[in-house]
Amino acid sequence: MDLTAAQHVLKQVFGYDAFRPGQQAVIEHVLAGENSLAIMPTGGGKSLCYQIPAMLFDGITVVVSPLISLMKDQVDALNDSGIPATFINSSLEWPDIQERLAALHNGEYKLLYIAPERLDSAAFIQSLASLPIDLLAVDEAHCISQWGHDFRPSYLALSTAIEQLPTHPQVLALTATATEQVATDIRQQLRIDAANEVNTGFARDNLNLTVVKDQDTDRYILDYLKVNAGEAGIIYASTRKEVDRVTKLLQRHHIDVAPYHAGLAEEVRRQNQEDFLYDRVQVMVATNAFGMGIDKSNVRFVIHAQVPGTLEAYYQEAGRAGRDGLPSEAILLYRASDLQIQRFFIDQSEMDEEHRQRAYRKLQVMNRYANTQGCLQQFILHYFGEESAPCGRCSNCLDDREAQDVTTDAQKILSCVIRLRSRYGKAVVAQVLTGAHNQRVLEQHLDDVATYGIMRGQRQKAVGELIDFLTAAGYLASVGGQYPTLKVTAAGGAVLKGETQVFRKMARQVKRLAPEDD
Numbered sequence: 001m002d003l004t005a006a007q008h009v010l011k012q013v014f015g016y017d018a019f020r021p022g023q024q025a026v027i028e029h030v031l032a033g034e035n036s037l038a039i040m041p042t043g044g045g046k047s048l049c050y051q052i053p054a055m056l057f058d059g060i061t062v063v064v065s066p067l068i069s070l071m072k073d074q075v076d077a078l079n080d081s082g083i084p085a086t087f088i089n090s091s092l093e094w095p096d097i098q099e100r101l102a103a104l105h106n107g108e109y110k111l112l113y114i115a116p117e118r119l120d121s122a123a124f125i126q127s128l129a130s131l132p133i134d135l136l137a138v139d140e141a142h143c144i145s146q147w148g149h150d151f152r153p154s155y156l157a158l159s160t161a162i163e164q165l166p167t168h169p170q171v172l173a174l175t176a177t178a179t180e181q182v183a184t185d186i187r188q189q190l191r192i193d194a195a196n197e198v199n200t201g202f203a204r205d206n207l208n209l210t211v212v213k214d215q216d217t218d219r220y221i222l223d224y225l226k227v228n229a230g231e232a233g234i235i236y237a238s239t240r241k242e243v244d245r246v247t248k249l250l251q252r253h254h255i256d257v258a259p260y261h262a263g264l265a266e267e268v269r270r271q272n273q274e275d276f277l278y279d280r281v282q283v284m285v286a287t288n289a290f291g292m293g294i295d296k297s298n299v300r301f302v303i304h305a306q307v308p309g310t311l312e313a314y315y316q317e318a319g320r321a322g323r324d325g326l327p328s329e330a331i332l333l334y335r336a337s338d339l340q341i342q343r344f345f346i347d348q349s350e351m352d353e354e355h356r357q358r359a360y361r362k363l364q365v366m367n368r369y370a371n372t373q374g375c376l377q378q379f380i381l382h383y384f385g386e387e388s389a390p391c392g393r394c395s396n397c398l399d400d401r402e403a404q405d406v407t408t409d410a411q412k413i414l415s416c417v418i419r420l421r422s423r424y425g426k427a428v429v430a431q432v433l434t435g436a437h438n439q440r441v442l443e444q445h446l447d448d449v450a451t452y453g454i455m456r457g458q459r460q461k462a463v464g465e466l467i468d469f470l471t472a473a474g475y476l477a478s479v480g481g482q483y484p485t486l487k488v489t490a491a492g493g494a495v496l497k498g499e500t501q502v503f504r505k506m507a508r509q510v511k512r513l514a515p516e517d518d
């Protein structure tokens with residue numbers, strides 16, 4: 001099968017003139033009968049990578065997708081474009097399922113969408129076994145990896161299911177977020193050759209990244225919405241309570257908003273989601289329960305009112321802005337105190353100890369992102385294993401504040417870390433430097449350490465912020481998960497020896513904000 005046929009389907013069925021980056025390469029691998037992995041940013045056009053081959057293959061393409069709430073919409077949209085597709089998930093009664101399976105047998109559908117949980121049932125796999133399945137498309141494939149941020153045990157059943165299907169369908173795994181480790185894991189579990197990985201890179205050139213530190217969240221959001229009136233956007237918060245609070249705040253200011261979180265009734269959630277999708281409300285205020293797979297192309301901004309738990313989750317959520325390729329904004333409102341909420345989530349979760357420590361380390365990466373003064377896009381791409389030049393668009397690239405020489409204070413902090421033999425974390429280091437008299441310091445005789453009190457007169461919080469900055473800039477490393485300790489890196493060593501100077505752009509005076517004017 002050749003590419004001309006694929007191009008024909010692209011034009012005739014989907015109405016597009018040209019492939020987007022990566023689509024052609026992926027489709028070539030799939031049409032050549034190879035197991036493949038597609039890594040493309042959100043909005044990159046992953047769906048066509050299996051929908052087009054599905055139209056060209058004789059048999060059926062099964063799409064495994066965790067987005068049960070969207071399956072019906074996706075399938076309806078395909079049917080509207082004349083593509084025979086159906087879905088089977090837990091929302092259906094058994095007779096309904098039987099009916100759809102029978103229709104599949106009769107060759108009435110080219111695409112079948114299923115939830116991964118279906119594969120936990122041996123009976124269901126049996127019922128698939130008699131179908132002519134050519135291709136298994138695994139959406140959100142990072143869910144198969146325990147190294148990822150959204151591991152789902154049901155995905156582990158995939159490889160067994162493939163073996164049990166007599167047609168041994170080929171696999172196309174798709175994801176928008178995969179570190180090298182996760183990509184390797186996906187390839188191993190689904191038997192994909194490294195040569196069949198298509199990675200278009202993670203850069204989203206139309207997304208402007210911004211970090212706003214220590215500002216009044218409500219005021220910021222209200223001002224932002226005033227300037228961007230009429231634009232569609234998502235505001236993420238970490239808790240249901242905060243979502244409800246922000247929703248009410250915005251409603252009081254006559255902004256068209258709807259809330260979305262797992263505490264709302266199913267119908268309410270569905271209604272709000274639809275209202276947002278069809279532009280009946282302008283802004284969605286949501287927890288991370290909202291968004292996976294949302295295909296709303298004209299989202300102009302995503303604001304995180306509170307810091308999320310991982311950089312992967314952040315980039316995925318932020319990436320819901322600008323799927324249409326037009327300039328869009330991803331704004332993180334950062335306060336160090338919000339990290340506490342994420343720590344609480346980690347503590348409350350039922351993860352085993354290893355995963356818990358990993359979750360803490362991921363949170364530290366998120367914290368470094370918020371505190372770096374380097375290019376934000378570069379930071380994210382580097383995390384995903386991609387090297388790049390500064391983007392020139394993010395809030396750090398555009399930050400024109402004068403940088404100040406903080407070498408002396410940096411040296412004080414670095415030498416204190418060494419005096420404390422890399423055994424303590426940020427809080428204790430800041431306490432020792434500022435000469436605190438608390439119980440821990442006194443009991444452990446830290447007041448005898450040579451650097452004790454050498455930053456007396458500075459606020460502990462300010463010293464803590466400088467430590468965060470030095471960590472984000474790579475002069476200090478934070479080691480360990482839940483209770484990380486600080487260590488001086490090679491770059492930090494050069495600062496101590498006077499070989500490098502450290503420059504830091506200092507926070508502007510935060511405006512004292514007027515009380516809310518309702």
Ligand code: ADP
Pocket residue numbers: 016017018019020023040041042043044045046047048295297323
């Ligand atoms: P994702 O990679 O996030 O799954 P989708 O497959 O949902 O992205 O595609 C995002 C949007 O881009 C959709 O609205 C889709 O119709 C559109 N799209 C996909 N491929 C093309 C193309 N070759 N030309 C124009 N638009 C496309």
Ligand code: ZN
Pocket residue numbers: 374375376377378390391392393394395396397
């Ligand atoms: Zn930048």
